[in-house]
Amino acid sequence: MATEPALAGPRPDEDLLATRFAQLLHDAFVDYHDRFLEITHRAAGRFLARDWRAHQIDATERLGLHTAAVLATVDAAAPLLPDDPLAARRCWVTARRRYVSLVARRMDLELAETFYNSVTRRLFGIVGIDTELEFLWLGPTALPADDGTRGEYRTFPVEGSVAGCVREILEHSPLGDHLAFPDRDAHRVGERIERSLEGVWDGLDAIEVLRPVFYRNKGAYLVGRLRWLNRVAPMIIPFQARPDGVHVDAVLLSESDASRLFGYTRSYFHVLCRRPAAVVGFLKSLLPVKPVAELYTSIGYSQHGKTNLFRALYRHMEHSNTRFERARGARGMVMAVFTLPSFDVVFKIIKDRFAPTKRTTPEEVKRRYKLVFDHDRVGRLVDAQEFENLSFDRDRFDEDLLDELRHDCTRNVTITDERVVLHHVYTERRVYPLDLYLREMGPERARAAAIDYGFAIKDLAAANIFPGDLFPKNFGVTRHGSVVFYDYDELALLSDVRFRRLPPPRDYDDEISDQPWFPVEPDDVFPEEFRTYLRSPTVVAEVFEQYHSDIMTVEFWQAMQRQHADGELPDFFPYPPDVRFDLD
Structure with a gap:
């Protein structure tokens, strides 16, 4: 990674300008994060008032804050930069040092660094890595190993019954005064905890619980961990808001259930925390396999999640030799898709030209990825991160892949004798392509995936999403066995689609024609044709006839459209039905 030579110190006028830049960056970051926390603070009131629409609006507004603040800061800084490139670099290097002194004692220091890097990369058009201008550390990073004394979580010793300890936890939580049946809920949770530990642990020393409540969609969650000696296990309590008050809906006690809750197919939590690293450190103790990047993203800091993914990727490249x-x-008709086998991420680049059957444009593809970023992903859409100007050694690319990029992606990729620069690329967590999964797994797993495939389509419809292309090759299977959708080039809002019945053929010529005998508009969809798409492999055809035949009817899709038109927001529970308590 080439960098510019070290620069001499700033001149007096540049020194004053560097101080101004540092203050500009600091003030812009503080304003951004204060607004982020202000919106996050509203979540509690939205939950208690059961004002789900307002919470959705808040979530969308919060998603756009970071980019808007970065662009505004770039616009303010650009006219002030010296015209001479070397002078501009000298000035900015000094501004970086001044900025460090302004943010060094902040509890959100890591977010401040990411904000600075986002501005700097845009302002200077950085390709790859610039170690002089950017904050960059590819070595190990320690998350806070907090003992709870700084206030991120509370420790509740288990001195009597487990139910009694849970009752104390509920009472001290921000939702304590709003619980409809605290004694009943404490007894149910305590009983579940005791059953889960029976024959596994010989005791329970304490339950440690993060102070802030985690809010998302219609749910609220207390996030904690059970502790005995040096062992910990997740303990997460989901809540529902009902007209008569707040109810405990379940208790999640396995790493698998906790991982699904914080998964990359879910929207982001609203968590009011001044020290995000401490919250992420606590979550990492419950979910040791989950990347730190995903944990930051899950609590709303998607830009810092990108920073962690970026660093993890480059660190991995330094310590591996895979290509x-x-x-x-299946080969994509819109995107070139590739991966580093030893790194659990796929990279997707928009091609220069699309197959004739694809009626879309690069701008439309980007718009659809933005729609997924802004939308409730309901556990069925894989989160995608957008990067610009990533640079790698050419010899880290397979020759067949280089040929594809050189032939199909010249607008978004530059290939030189030594480097490959990805000017625009999306990354997603790697999942098992459903078409391969159905062929390669045993009958029991294949059937379970085929059943969940249908439920994935229905969940997306309930969330006002129509995938466009329902072929199994556009879906994948997570390590937890959930079917998710990841190919967004034909995705649309359900409300923008017109579902129609196939008109009957007028004569024999119509019957044998390979072209429609009736007018078809771009947004027309004919569900009766889905049987043609959803019949291979055989297990899909069998399962859909048994469990999901309604997907092949106009009535199903139009009923979903009416539901959205009426303003109904369906419930999506990010945990298995069998862990829920009976609230009736």
């Missing part, structure tokens, strides 16, 4: 290669699965 980028085409991803498994």
Whole structure:
């Protein structure tokens, strides 16, 4: 990674300008994060008032804050930069040092660094890495190993019954005064905890619980951990708001259930925390396999999640010798998709030209990825991160992949004798392509995936999303066995689609024609045709006839459209039905 030579110190006029830049960056970051926390603070009131629409509006507004603040800061700084490139670099390097002194004692220091980097990369058009201008550390990073004394979580010793300890936890939580049946809920949770530990642990020393409540969609969650000696296990309590008050809906006690809750197919939590690293450190103790990048993203700091992913990728490249290669699965007609086998991420680049059957444009593809970013993903849409100007050694790319990029992606990729620069790329967590999964797994797993495939389509419809292309090759299976959708080039809002019945053929010529005998508009969809798409492999055809035949009817889709038109927001529970308590 080439960097500019070290620069001499700033001149007096540049020194004053560097101080001004540092203050500009600091004030812009503080304003951004204060607004972020202000919106996050509203979540509690929205939950208690059961004002789900307002919470959705808040979530969308919060998603746009970081980018808007970065662009505004770039616009303010650009006219002030010296015209001479070397002078501009000298000035900015000094501004970086001044900025460090302004943010060094902040509890959100890591977010302040990410904000600075976002501005700097845009302002200077950085390709790859610039170690002089950017904050960059590719070595190990320690998350806070907090003992609770700084206030991120509370420790509740288990001195009597487990139910009694849970009752104390509920009483001290921000939702304590709003619980409809605290004694009943405490007894149910305590009983579940005791059953889960029976024959596994010989005791329970304490339950440690993060102070802030985690809010998302219609749910609220207390996030904690059970502790005995040096062992910990998740303990997460989901709540529902009902007309008569707040109810405990379940208790999640396995790493698998906790991981699904914080998964990359979910929207972001609203968590009011001044020290995000401490919250992420606590979550990492419950979910040791989950990347730190995903944990930051899950609590709303998607830009810092990108920073952690970026650093993890470059760190991995330094300590591995695997090469980028085409991803498994059907070749994309809109995107070139590749992966680093030893890194659990896929990379997707928009092609220069699309197959004739694809009626879309690069701008439309980007718009659809933005729609997924802004939308409730309901556990069925894989979160995508957008990067610009990533640079890698050419010899880290498989030759077949280089040929594809050189032939199909010249607008978004530059290939030189030594480097490959990805000017625009999306990253997603790697999942098992559903078409391959159905062929390669045993009958029991394949059938379970086929059943969940249908439920994934229905969940997306309930969230006002129509995938566009329902072929199994556009879906994948997570390590938890959930079917998710990841190919967004034809995705649309359900409300923008017109579902129609196939008109009957007028004569024999119509019957044998390979072209429609009736006018078809771009947004027309004919569900009766889905049987043609959803019949291979055989297990899909069998399962859909048994469990999901309604997907092949106009009535199903139009009923979903009416539901959205009426303003109904369906319930999506990010945990298995069998862990829920009976609230009636």
